[in-house]
Amino acid sequence: MRAVKTLLASVAVAAGLSGAAVAQDATKVGFIFVGPIGDGGWTYEHNQARLAVEEEFGDQVETIYQESVPEGADAERAITQMALAGADLIFTTSFGYMDATVAVAEKFPDIKFEHATGYKTAPNLSVYSARFYEGRAVQGHIAGKMTKSNIVGYIASFPIPEVIRGINSAYIHAKKVNPDVQFKIIWAYTWFDPAKEADAAKALIEQGADVILQHTDSTAPQAAAQEAGNIITFGQASDMSEYAPMPRVSSIIDNWAPYYIARTKAVMDGTWESTSTWDGIGAGMVGIGEITDAVPADVKAEAEALRDALGSGEYHAFTGPLNKQDGSAWLAEGETADDGTLAGMDFYVEGIEGEIPSS
Amino acid sequence: MIHLEKRPQPSQFWAGFTPILAVIATMIAGGIMFWMLGKPPLEAIRTIFWDPLFHETFGPYSRPQLLVKAGPLILIAIGLSLGFRAGIWNIGAEGQYIMGAICGAGVGLAFYPSESVLIFPAMVLAGALGGWAWAMIPGLLKVKFGTNEILVSLMLVYVAENLLASVSQGLLKNPEGMGFPGSRNFRDFPAAYNTEIISGTGMHWGVAAAFVAVIFAYVLLTRHMLGFQVRLTGEAPRAARFAGVNPTRLILFCLGTSGALAGLAGLFEVSGPSGQVTIDFNSGYGFTAIIVAFLGRLHPIGILLAGLLMALTYIGGELAQLMLGLPAAAIQMFQGMLMFFLLAMDVLSHYRIRFNKTVPV
Numbered sequence: 087m088r089a090v091k092t093l094l095a096s097v098a099v100a101a102g103l104s105g106a107a108v109a110q111d112a113t114k115v116g117f118i119f120v121g122p123i124g125d126g127g128w129t130y131e132h133n134q135a136r137l138a139v140e141e142e143f144g145d146q147v148e149t150i151y152q153e154s155v156p157e158g159a160d161a162e163r164a165i166t167q168m169a170l171a172g173a174d175l176i177f178t179t180s181f182g183y184m185d186a187t188v189a190v191a192e193k194f195p196d197i198k199f200e201h202a203t204g205y206k207t208a209p210n211l212s213v214y215s216a217r218f219y220e221g222r223a224v225q226g227h228i229a230g231k232m233t234k235s236n237i238v239g240y241i242a243s244f245p246i247p248e249v250i251r252g253i254n255s256a257y258i259h260a261k262k263v264n265p266d267v268q269f270k271i272i273w274a275y276t277w278f279d280p281a282k283e284a285d286a287a288k289a290l291i292e293q294g295a296d297v298i299l300q301h302t303d304s305t306a307p308q309a310a311a312q313e314a315g316n317i318i319t320f321g322q323a324s325d326m327s328e329y330a331p332m333p334r335v336s337s338i339i340d341n342w343a344p345y346y347i348a349r350t351k352a353v354m355d356g357t358w359e360s361t362s363t364w365d366g367i368g369a370g371m372v373g374i375g376e377i378t379d380a381v382p383a384d385v386k387a388e389a390e391a392l393r394d395a396l397g398s399g400e401y402h403a404f405t406g407p408l409n410k411q412d413g414s415a416w417l418a419e420g421e422t423a424d425d426g427t428l429a430g431m432d433f434y435v436e437g438i439e440g441e442i443p444s445s
Numbered sequence: 446m447i448h449l450e451k452r453p454q455p456s457q458f459w460a461g462f463t464p465i466l467a468v469i470a471t472m473i474a475g476g477i478m479f480w481m482l483g484k485p486p487l488e489a490i491r492t493i494f495w496d497p498l499f500h501e502t503f504g505p506y507s508r509p510q511l512l513v514k515a516g517p518l519i520l521i522a523i524g525l526s527l528g529f530r531a532g533i534w535n536i537g538a539e540g541q542y543i544m545g546a547i548c549g550a551g552v553g554l555a556f557y558p559s560e561s562v563l564i565f566p567a568m569v570l571a572g573a574l575g576g577w578a579w580a581m582i583p584g585l586l587k588v589k590f591g592t593n594e595i596l597v598s599l600m601l602v603y604v605a606e607n608l609l610a611s612v613s614q615g616l617l618k619n620p621e622g623m624g625f626p627g628s629r630n631f632r633d634f635p636a637a638y639n640t641e642i643i644s645g646t647g648m649h650w651g652v653a654a655a656f657v658a659v660i661f662a663y664v665l666l667t668r669h670m671l672g673f674q675v676r677l678t679g680e681a682p683r684a685a686r687f688a689g690v691n692p693t694r695l696i697l698f699c700l701g702t703s704g705a706l707a708g709l710a711g712l713f714e715v716s717g718p719s720g721q722v723t724i725d726f727n728s729g730y731g732f733t734a735i736i737v738a739f740l741g742r743l744h745p746i747g748i749l750l751a752g753l754l755m756a757l758t759y760i761g762g763e764l765a766q767l768m769l770g771l772p773a774a775a776i777q778m779f780q781g782m783l784m785f786f787l788l789a790m791d792v793l794s795h796y797r798i799r800f801n802k803t804v805p806v
Contacts, residue, residue, distance in 0.1 A: 122773060152766045154773040156728040159718035163510055164763055170502050171767050185630050185720060205623060244724060245614055246625050275610050275724065430623040443614060 113354050115139060115346075116173035117151040118164055120180035121278045127303025127323035128277060128340070129153065132179045132202075134324075135342035142347045146354065157182025165190040169197050175353045177346065178202065180277075181246065187211060198358050200349060203248060205429065209360055214345060217366030218248070219255035219428070220396045221338035222299075223403040224374055224389050225320050226259030228336060229297040230267050231385045232318055233260075239290025240271045241283060241300040241307055245443050247431040249301050254435045255403045256299055259392070261437055269438055270295055280306035291317060298333075308334055318380065325375040336389070337375030344370055364425065367397040404428065409436035449796040459794035460742060466793075467786035468754070474786070475779045484769050492768055493761030493779070503764060509647025511756045513718050516652035517542075517710035519752035521734035523658040524703030526743040527665075531678040533699045537583065537598030538707040539731025540605035541576035545708020546715035547605075547612055548575025550722050553637035554617055554628060564636045568712060569650075576708015577701050579605065584700035588693045594700065606727070613724045628722040631715070639717030651713025655752075658706060662745040675699065707731060736784055758783065 117136050121129035136149050150171060155164045161183045168176055169190060175198045178187045184204040191199040191211040199211040207213055229238045238260060242249050253271060260267045270293055272286040283302045287310035290298055298319045300307045305326050311317035311333035319329065321337025345363065352358040365371035374393050377386045395401035406417030411434040417423060434442060472494075476486035497507035521538050528535050535541075549572030556564050583597035612618075617628040631638045642648050666672035678685040678695060686692075710730065719726055737755050741747030762776035 116767075150767055150770070152763060152773070156725070158723065158726055158728060159513070159714065159720075160728060162718070163513075163760070166506060167503060167763060167767055170506055172502075181625070182723065182725070185632075189632070244626060247623070443611075 112146055112148040113143070113175070113350065114171070114173045115147055115149045115350055115353075116168040116171070116176040117149065118155050118161065118168065118176065118178045118180075118183060119151060119153040120157065120182070121154060121303065123151070123153050125278050125303050126305050126326065129179070129303070131324050131340040132177070132342055135346045138343035139346050139350050143350065143354075147350060155183075158186075162186035162189055166193070169194045173197060175200070175350060175358075177349075181248070198349075198353055205362075207360055207362060212349075212359075212361045212363070214361075214363040214365075215248075216340060216342075216371040217364060217403075218338055218340075218372055219251045219403050220366040221372045221374055222252040222255035223259045223396060224393050225299055225336065225338070226256035226261075227263055227392055228320075228377070228381060228385060228389050229256065229299065229318075230260030230262065230264035231388075232335070232381065233264065233267060233297045235294045235296045236264065236266045236268055237294045238267060238269050238297045238299065239287070239293070239295030240269055241286045241290070241298065241302050242271050242273050243277050243301045244275060245273060247429060250434070250442060251428055251431045252301055253438065254431070257438050258404070258408065258435060271438075271440060273443055274302055276302060278303045280304040283307050284310045287311060288314075305329065321375050327375065330376070331378030331380045334375075334378070335380050336377045339373035339375050341371055341373050367393060368399055410434070411436055411438055448799055448801075449792065450799050452795060452797055456794045463790035463793055464740065464742075464747075464751075464787060467783060467790045470786040470790070471779065471783045474782050478775065478778060478782075479771065482771070482775060484771055489765050489769055489771060492765040493758060493776075495761075496764050496768075497757055497760045500764075507760050507764070509645065510760055511753060512647040512652045513649070514759055515752040515756035516649070516655045517714050517730045518734050518737045518755055519655040519749055520651065520658055520710040520713075521703075521707045521731060522738040522741065522748045522752060523655070523662045523745060524706030525734060526738045526741070526745070526748060527662065527675055528699035528703050529679075529738060530666075530743050531675045531695055531699055532682070533696055534595045535580060535583070535598050535700055535703045536595050536735065537580070537600075537602045537731070538703060538734055539727060539729065540598070540602035541579045541704040541707035542711035542714075542731045543602075543605040543609050543727050544579040544711070545572040545576035545705075546711035546722065546726060547609060547617070548572055548708070549712030550628060550631075550715045551612070551617060553631070553634070553716060556637075557629060557634055560636045562636070565639070565650075565716075568637060568716060569709065572708045572712025573705040574708070576711065577705040579708070580700045580704020581697070584697045584704075587700075588696055594696075598700075602731070609722070609726060610724045613722055613726075617722050619721075626724055630721045631717070632720050637716060639713050649713065649717045651710060651717060654709055654713065656749075659745045659749050666745065671698065707734075740784070740787055755780075 119129045123129055123133040139147060140149055152164050155161050165186055177200045179202045181203045184201060184206055187199055187201045188206050191208050195210055201213050203215045204213050240253055257269050270290055274282050274286050276282055283304050284306040287298055287307035291314045296317055298307050298311055298317060300322045303323050308319050308326055308329040311319045317333050318335045319333040321334050323340050325337045325339050326334050377389055402422035404423035406421040407419045408417040410416045472490050476490055479489040480486040496503055498504060525535055525538055549568040552571040553564055553568045583594040586592040586597055587594045614626040619627060619629045639649050674690045678690055715722055737751045738748060741751035758780050765771045
């Protein structure tokens with residue numbers, strides 16, 4: 087019995103040593119993903135960026151990841167294990183990991199953490215997000231021009247500022263080109279659930295929507311739209327070009343690669359600092375997928391002009407005059423929204439029907 | 446020619462031995478799967494079963510985490526096993542878990558930021574009551590109207606999930622949360638925080654409650670009249686009727702107890718490891734506990750071991766993803782194999798394998 091124990095102990099020690107040897111050679115970058123890397127949307131794009139980091143630095147980096155990590159107690163364990171595994175830099179890529187990331191960052195002051203879409207920072211914890219609402223403005227423009235029924239369906243995920251911002255931005259720009267446009271919003275309470283998303287898309291189509299916007303990550307709404315025919319959709323998080331030219335006429339593409347590469351470089355150089363990053367079309371974090379020929383040439387040209395204006399910073403997606411849903415004044419003529427209000431946005435703009443669930 | 450011969454009595458030996466056999470079979474089949482995925486099979490299996498316990502770097506962290514992960518599973522499974530033994534099928538522990546968390550957390554948050562020592566006990570009580578009340582719905586509907594408790598309890602899970610989404614964004618939303626859904630974090634509310642009883646062991650109040658539940662269930666089933674009635678009703682319903690077992694009382698007792706224990710598990714989880722009420726706070730413990738109950742043969746000690754084994758495959762599975770880049774789906778397949786082999790091996794405890802040359806007429 088003692089011999090067996092000794093043998094087992096030596097195996098464990100050997101395993102530990104080999105793990106430590108790897109950690110010293112390369113910078114180890116860890117990723118915590120909320121969905122499977124094959125979701126075709128949010129997690130897929132984060133994983134593409136992980137691969138871009140590997141490509142950029144070759145042998146100098148080693149990346150590790152864990153997919154489908156539930157938000158909550160399991161997340162804290164997953165992040166801690168990643169820290170114990172010797173990661174130098176850890177990206178936690180979903181809002182729900184916020185408190186877990188904060189807790190682990192406190193325990194491992196020498197490891198750098200990056201939390202996507204949150205707002206809590208620490209000396210070794212940065213936050214980063216993308217101004218997806220800029221992309222929503224372009225979608226809204228196309229949606230307003232293209233709809234014949236004047237009903238635009240919107241599959242929303244959770245009623246958090248990120249999602250509400252997207253709805254507002256899309257609505258403002260649809261309304262600008264089509265005063266009769268009406269938004270029908272379904273809250274799916276999921277980021278990724280093909281069955282629920284398909285149901286939501288079908289329900290919206292039955293209610294007369296001929297444009298479907300989505301803030302959920304699967305391609306199920308695209309498939310539902312294709313089946314129904316004559317419905318247009320937009321890729322979410324990734325290009326979803328397999329549904330082009332119809333129903334997918336354009337897309338918002340998350341491009342995390344430049345940011346991940348820059349942050350990994352900073353850790354390698356020892357120049358990493360805690361920051362809050364919120365980049366948009368201009369910095370390349372938000373990409374607008376190719377607008378297909380299903381969109382008339384003049385609409386396409388307008389949409390591209392809008393994209394370029396947002397990218398250069400000459401136009402802001404939230405420019406007054408704008409009122410809140412209850413009719414109270416929000417932005418005066420020519421005034422643009424400040425980042426603080428946008429970050430905590432919990433109201434609809436004037437004209438959107440319905441209520442944000444229980445807030 | 447091999448054929449199976451039904452045993453007059455399920456074999457005691459095989460009932461105890463098949464779980465071990467199932468684990469070995471899973472290691473072999475899982476190893477083949479990992480090998481086909483191009484991963485080193487022995488290393489993968491070692492990572493899943495060995496590293497969480499004895500790895501130099503991970504072990505000290507993972508060992509306490511085993512208790513944290515197993516605690517709620519055991520607590521819920523013990524409750525479920527009572528009903529399952531008596532043929533009362535509560536499939537909705539997930540919903541009762543959620544309701545326990547909501548009620549318990551609600552009581553705690555209502556008194557924020559009080560420092561009274563009574564807050565945590567009050568939350569525990571509210572958690573148990575919340576789960577109990579949610580389980581009483583299928584219970585009362587069954588005894589009054591003869592509805593099917595499987596369907597009712599399962600459907601109530603979805604109701605509870607929607608309630609959870611609602612309170613995370615409304616009633617219990619953190620007023621300082623910048624409009625984001627989710628309650629205050631109990632970490633920042635020491636009087637209501639389900640802290641570790643002994644620091645660094647993972648032993649929080651919920652884990653302690655799970656151990657107490659195991660002992661109580663064991664005593665109840667072996668020494669108490671009510672436990673005898675539970676067993677009798679499951680094994681010989683007709684005899685139970687003649688023995689004067691009151692089915693109404695038994696149904697309400699079994700559903701109520703399992704609901705209360707599931708509610709407790711939810712409360713301990715929300716106020717401790719999870720820390721806050723969020724939209725998707727529940728991560729399937731209520732359903733996984735059903736597997737744990739059966740994996741443990743509905744026996745309290747078996748459930749204790751099964752819960753720990755289940756936790757081991759979760760944590761080991763995470764390590765395997767991390768260290769070897771195994772996909773999450775492969776780990777789920779591996780867990781699925783374990784269940785499959787366990788059920789398949791049951792044949793050995795119910796049947797004798799005979800080798801003979803002539804086919805019996």
